[in-house]
Amino acid sequence: MAKPIEVTDQNFDETLGQHPLVLVDFWAEWCAPCRMIAPILEEIAKEYEGKLLVAKLDVDENPKTAMRYRVMSIPTVILFKDGQPVEVLVGAQPKRNYQTKIEKHLPATA
Numbered sequence: 001m002a003k004p005i006e007v008t009d010q011n012f013d014e015t016l017g018q019h020p021l022v023l024v025d026f027w028a029e030w031c032a033p034c035r036m037i038a039p040i041l042e043e044i045a046k047e048y049e050g051k052l053l054v055a056k057l058d059v060d061e062n063p064k065t066a067m068r069y070r071v072m073s074i075p076t077v078i079l080f081k082d083g084q085p086v087e088v089l090v091g092a093q094p095k096r097n098y099q100t101k102i103e104k105h106l107p108a109t110a
Contacts, residue, residue: 002049004041009062016083019053021105023098026069026076028060033092034075040095041077044102051106081105 004025007015016022025041027034045054059066059074069078069085079087079101087101 002045002054004045004054004056007055007057007062007065009064012057012062012065013083015053015055016080020082021051021102022053022055022080023102024078024080025054025056026059026066026071026078027056027074028058031074036092037075037077040098043095044098048102048106052102079105 005015007024023041023044025034025037027038041054041056044052048054057065059071069076071078073090075090075092077089077093077098078085086105089097089101
C-alpha cells in the first residue's frame, strides 16, 4: 500500500529525480490545516500508486527547500513533473482540487 514518504533538504532533489510525477506537501507538525489534508494525501498516494509519488517535507526541519520554492504559507502542495514545479495549491483544499491538478499531468492511457 502506497503511503506518503518523508523527504528532507538532503534527499529532496534525488527523490524528485527518481520519479516523473511527485506531489510534495510542505507542512509542519503544529499546522492544523496540514493535519486536515494529511488523510486526503494518503488516499491520493494509494489511488495513484505507480503513477505518482506523494512526499511530505516538514518546513521547520527543512527550511532550505521550503525557501527555494518560496513556500510562505502552509500547507502548500506543489506538483513536480520531471523535477519542475507545475502546479501549486496553497491552503487546505478539497480532494477534488488535488485530483484535478494531478490528472492534467498524468500521461494519457490508450
